Amino acid sequence: MNTPHRITGLLLFLLVIPAFAPAQQLMWDSTGVPICTADGWQRYPRLVTDGDGGAIIAWEDIRVGSNPAIYAARVTRDGAAPWGENGVEISGHLSGQRMAGIVSDGGNGAYIAFWNRAGGESDLFLQRIDGNGSAQWATGGITVCDADGRQEWAEMIPDGQGGVIIAWQDGRGDDNDIYAQRFTREGTALWTANGELISDADGDQNYPQLATDQARGAFFTWMDRRSEDDIYAQYVKADGTVAWEEDLPVCIEINRQVAPKVLPYGDNSAVFFWQDYRLGPSTSSLYLQIINEEGEKLYLDDFQVSQSNNAQSGMFLTDDGRDGALAVWTDYRAGAGEGDVYMRRILADGTIIGDFGNALCDYANTQERPTMISDGEGGGFAVWQDKRNTFDYDIYMNRISKQGLTNYPEWNNHDGVLVVTHDNNQLAPQVISGGPGYALVCWYDGRTLDGQADIYAQRIAWSPSLAFPDSIDFGINKVGQTVHDTVRIWNDGATPLTVTNVRRASNPANTHPADFTMYPSFEIPKTLNPGDDMLIPLSFTPGGIGDRISELRISSDAPQDPVVIPLHGLGTNPRLRTKNVHQFNVTKVGATNEEMVEDMLQNTGTGVLLITNIEFDGADAAKFDLGSNPPFPLTLEENEYFPLKVTFSPDGVGTFETMMKVYSNAGSGSEDVRLAGFGARPALITIPVGLHFDSTMETSSVEAQVNVRNTSGVELVVTAIQLAGQDPDQFALDAELPMRIPGEGFQPFTVYFRPTSTGMKKALIVLTSDAPSSPDDMVVDGVGTILSSDRPSAVRGFAIDAVYPQPLRPSQPLGLRFT
Incomplete structure (x- = not known):
């Protein structure tokens, strides 16, 4: 059985009374927990995950004087504030600060970017904080850019290596241009000091947006005034190199094109959205285009996302979890003062679902400023500020299926579900995932009646999450023999999950449903509370040789419905042939002799043979063993030999024997091989x-x-x-x-x-x-x-008489005289 695969809807928040709304449950106080209630204004909150089911939230704060500073706070999954009441200050400069962006550092901390305004100029700064709220760099952060003029309206994304890429509009020249910089997690700038130039075309280039290219570079887009308001783009590689020789015109139609957005799309492309006035100077529509890293456009003509006689605006993008994208926006097709929330899904192949958008909420009065998260399966959840009560704004949300529909009765269909209502306004909601089946949302809140705003947050259990194995493989089995397995599925989400159907399904024309049997030991429908599991017994009896396939289909109210689990097994009819006996070479006592027997095992049948186990039997069995073979089962194709390695380790002098018993899928018993060896000692x-x-x-x-x-x-x-x-x-x-x-x-x-x-x-x-x-x-x-001596003392008593004739003849005697 393979590794479990989790399908999780993203997170959202919602309803009011958990006892009557099992699809949603507020985890904290019903009106949210205060993140910051200091004096003055707290506004424009943004949040990222803290890596543990909570969030780090940053905002602009005017608690002292009239100049905003940047503050941040952490809220845990339990609603606690570990950094203390009202957050910690991130910026350390005297002049006014403006919030630029926040991204996770990949752990428990975050990067926070901001700019300050002083004396008609502004500079851009970046700070990294850890999970304890401690600044990792100098007070006030490191300088991103302090060139002449204004550096403002920055956006930031992770670089995929623990660092960030940040882009901004830059007024160091005669007009605004686009610059960017990449930083490591240690705060080292990797590109040109004070920023890499992305575009310095004539006129202003404003409000940059960027998206990762999945390779540590980024796609950039901006609003461009080299003629009139148009949309341009550029692609920058990981080393800061501008890839396209010239800025790419995404859209240069008549009238204005404004408010571009960009999102990663597939492996090497990006999807670009914008608000477009080509149909008339007072009629805005939404368009999109998909462009790859070579600058090639997917659509011959820009794709119109939405159209009506009135405006569409405030578009927000997120991925759909399936290499596509989700777009949500405010749509005034019902009337100039009747803003509703609409969405569309863009599939991985570029197909667009929905006819000019599907309504997430078309309740009376105004719904606006929507944001969305994906459920990982093509659907998603959106939250927005809602003025249906006619006098102030509350926060609502809704759930969307992968077909782009809001057809969930427990979510009130197109009406949506209340997240929070209180005195005065609750505005500008932001949402992220809070773990499987959970959502975290924050907003700024005017409930204190002092004409100011505070920051609040909520954690919501909104969805079940069905975990299941990605496939079931019964392995190789002999034709007609039955093996069993059990499929375990479980709810690792936040709300109850209802399984409505489990069935074995496949087309008999090219699959083998009869080979697989399900034993329904459960009742349907079956409710699984968070953490509960369900066991589905299955068996496999191959009816033929070769691959045998089917599938198990599970229907539920989880985001990925339906689940399809492939079933696979291999049918075979093998025959095992073994060598009768193997005699080891004489082996030294106390040593181990490993020998490879090339013809020990052979498959003489049809289909794959599996050697499932080998044992040794007899009084001398402990002296024999298997050598360095692959783990069981050993696989032999038709007519294939397996060179088996066996060992002999004698502990004494003499002959030893054992019976090696070979088990396989060829039959229920074993095939036996006699092994013998002789132990000897050296002489x-x-x-x-x-x-x-x-x-x-x-x-x-x-x-x-x-x-x-x-x-x-x-x-x-x-x-x-x-x-x-x-x-x-x-x-x-x-x-x-x-x-x-x-x-x-x-x-x-x-x-x-x-x-x-x-x-x-x-x-x-x-x-x-x-x-x-x-x-x-x-x-x-x-x-x-003796080697040599003039007259050794032991020889001085002897003398040689005169020798004649000269020279000496062979064998001539010498006369010696002893004195």
Whole structure:
């Protein structure tokens, strides 16, 4: 069975009374938890995950004087505020700060970007904070750009390596241009100091947006006034290189094109959206285009997302979890003062679902400023500010299916569900995932009646999440034999999950549904509370040879409905042929001999043979084992041999035997192979058995060779050869150690006789080995004699008479006289 695969809807928030709304549950106080209620204005909150089911929220804060500062707070999954009441200050500059963006650092912290305005100029800064709220860089952050003029309206994305890419509009020249910079998590700038130039065309380039290219670079887009308001784009690689020779005109139709957005699309493309007035200076529509890294457009003509006699605006984008995208916006097709929330889905192949958009909420009065998160399966959840009560704004949400429909009765269909209502206005909601089946939303809130605004947040259990194996593989089985398995599915989401149907389904024309059987030991419908599981017993009985496939379909109210789990098995009708007996070579006692037997196993049947286990039986079984083979099961195709490695480890001298029992899918029993081996110990002799050197003059040296012979059938290892006895200093040895002498083999060493005085010299040569007789020794001796002397004292009593004739003839006797 393969690794479980989780399908999770994204997170959203919602309803009022959990007892009557099982599809939604507010996890904190019904009106939200306060993130910051300090004096003055707190506005424009943005949030990212804290990596543990909570969030880090940043905002502009005017609690002191009239100049905003940047603050941030962390809220845990339980609604606690570990950084203290009202957050921590991120910016440290004296002049007014403006919020630029926040992205996760990939752990428990975040990057926060902001700019300050002072004396008609503004500079751009970046700070990184950890999960404890501590700044990781200098007070006030590091400088992104402090060039002349204004650096403002920045946006930021992760770079895929733990750092960030940030883009901004830059007024260092005669008009606004687009610059960008990439930073590591240590705060090191990787591109040109003060920013890499992205576009400096004539006129203003304003309000940049960017999206990752999945390769540490980014796609950029902006509103461009080189003629009139149009949309342009550029692609920048990971090293900061501008990839396209010229800025790419995304849309340069008549009238204005404004408010561009961009989102990653597939592996190497991006989808671009914008608000477009080509149909008339007072009629805005929404358009999109998909462009790859080569600058090629997917659509010949820009794709019109929405059209009406009135305006569409405030578009928000997110991915759909399936290599496509989701777009949500405010739509005034019902009337200039009747803003509703609409959406469309763009599939991975560029197909657009929905006829000019489907309504998420078309309730009376105004719904606006929607944001959305994906459920990972093509659907999603949207939240917006809603003035249906006619006098102030509340926060609502709705759920969307992968077909782009809002047809869930428990979500009030097109009306949506209340997240929070309170005195005065609740505005500008933002939403992120809070874990499987959970959502986190924050907003700024005017409930205090002081004409100011505070920051509040809520965590909502909104969805079940069905976890399941991505496939079931029964493996290789003999035709007609049945094997069993159990499929486990479970709810790892936040709300109850209802399984409405489980069935085995596939087309008999090209699959094999009859080979797979489901045993319904459960009742349908079945409700799984969070954490509950459900077991589905299955069996596989192959009806033929080869791949056998089917599928298990599970219907539920989870976002990914329906779940399709592929079922697979391989039918086979093999036959196992084994060697009858294998005799090991003579093996040294205490050693292990591994031998590969090429023809030990063979599949002589049809289909795949699986060797499922091998055991050893008999009194000597412990002395035999398998060698370094692959793990079971061993697979043999038709007519294939398997070269099996087996080992023999004798613990004594003599013959040993065992029965190797081979089990396979060819039958219910085993095929038996007799293994035999003989244990032996090494034996050592020297040739010669003793060594005698003839008389040797002192201070001279003579040498002789000795052969160490192994008279056994197993390896002999000689580890030391040393001199001992009466005169070891009169001899020397030259031997390569250790000697590893194969059975019936020999290896020589050299003995030197180097007498330093006259007379008989004697020593022992001692050989240490793994032979049972070790240590073995042999005698070596020799006689030292006179090298030279003028008249040695022992010879002075002798004299040689005159020798005649001269020269001496062969064998002529000499006369000696003793005095």
